[in-house]
Amino acid sequence: MDLSVYEDYAETLEALDDEMRFEYLLDIAKKKRSEPFPEEAMDDAHLMHGCMSRVWILHDVADDRHYFCGHSDAAIVKGLVAMMTDSFSGLTTAELAQITLDHVRRLNLGALTTQRQVGMMAMLKHIQKLAGARPGIQAA
């Protein structure tokens, strides 16, 4: 499967120190300002529940591949959401199902608190659910 975007993010993070990772994350969030999230999609139907800030995720399918884009009202979370949706867009259902906690950990690298790691795991589960890549679990 093509995880090149994911690898880019992971390798960049690995090369940075703690402080710089944090700023990198904020930079990602800032860059995303040029791709505004559709206002009309910021509704309850696209809201991911259980976060410290609000997170909305859009899901689309083309040629049996899943595409995600997300938004949050907090910049740090927006950066995390962007890494996740960029990394795991373009995968098939079967490929998405193979993404695990270990993948997510590499996007985290201790720069961020445990709480946010839990948030990122929840995000992974959420996009897997949207894509039907979690057998037996329907997206809400």
Next chain:
Amino acid sequence: MTAIPAIREIPARGRNTYDPAVVRADFPILSRTVYNKPLRFLDNGASAQKPQSVLDALQNSYASEYANVHRGAHFLSGAATEAYEGVREKAAGLLNAPGPDNIVFTKNVTESINLVACSWADAHLSAGDEIVITEMEHHANIVPWQLLRDRKGIVLKIAPVEDDGSFVLERFAALLTEGTKLVSVTHVSNVLGTAVPVAEVTRLAKDAGACVLIDGAQGVVHQPVDVQAIGCDFYAFTGHKLYGPTGVGILYGRTDRLAEMPPWQGGGDMIDTVSFEKTVYADPPMRFEAGTPPFVQAIGLGAAIDYVQALGMDAIGAHEHALCAHAMETLRDVPGVRPVGEAPDKAAIVSFVVDGLHSLDVGAILDRQGVAVRVGHHCAQPLMARMGIESTVRASMALYNTTEEIDALAAGIRHAQKLLG
């Protein structure tokens, strides 16, 4: 090598120069760094740090005086029981309660409130009876009454807070009727810092014939409390916010109230005699303490009470009051910072929002500067809705905080504005 705890000199009561630098040395954790920056701990409203004397008391209890309380016919059980029961007297002293029998040990203030809801209120309230709380309650003083409402059909009435966070006595008084059976209010708002005039609230409630419970979680830590002067029936607080260990809380109850309350949990320790036909319950406070209590934690809380008493709650309050004034002034000077909660009578809890920035981002960037604050709804979602906000950043001060830490907070906010701007 085991470090032998130094015999610590307890600061003289009522000394007139309060030196936070001296006090800080009593708290080992305050000398650590986070992200290579000195720790500026401004999240005391969630839980306060522990002085060495509390840590020593816990260590000593487990290392030298440990056995279950109220049970063994042996030396250690006697020693543990004596230490544990002695804490009832210390807690009574802290609150100026008539005596140790007015003090019930619980696991936290949440449990103290649930105890009153499940025992006193369940036995004495019926459908249509009214309970008055305020808009600024912590969920711990909302949800137990909603559960009671669902069980018994009581009516919950909500006293308003003003836009600036102040509590207007007249607006509260307007809610009192003949049907008001209980008034349950916070002493100090954990979000706004607003200090509720609890003595006046109690007087008005008593005139209406209501029982009064005060959630003192944020009250007892910032000022002297005299439950007899207030005149309340119940006063609840939690040990971990008063520099004590987690797992232990206090419910003060007036003697007649405790006497009219049925047990709420059954088990060992809360009985006089048990047979399969009939069980006779113990008198208060033991009636409400089923099972092995958190006696080690209680002993730790005793050391915490000794600690704050030695410093003097008046002196602590004065120090924090000055810090709070400095914080309000400093934050007002930062463009884009909007304080939430500017009541004239206010304890050292400062909530604010920063224009254009999410609280979570502000908190995370402050964290990187070593400044620990809390962000979110602070377990007071109805208050957030009332104030028309989703969350705040909250700096809550303790006896060991300094103006330099407040200045670091302000600098951190400016840094966040720069990074996220």
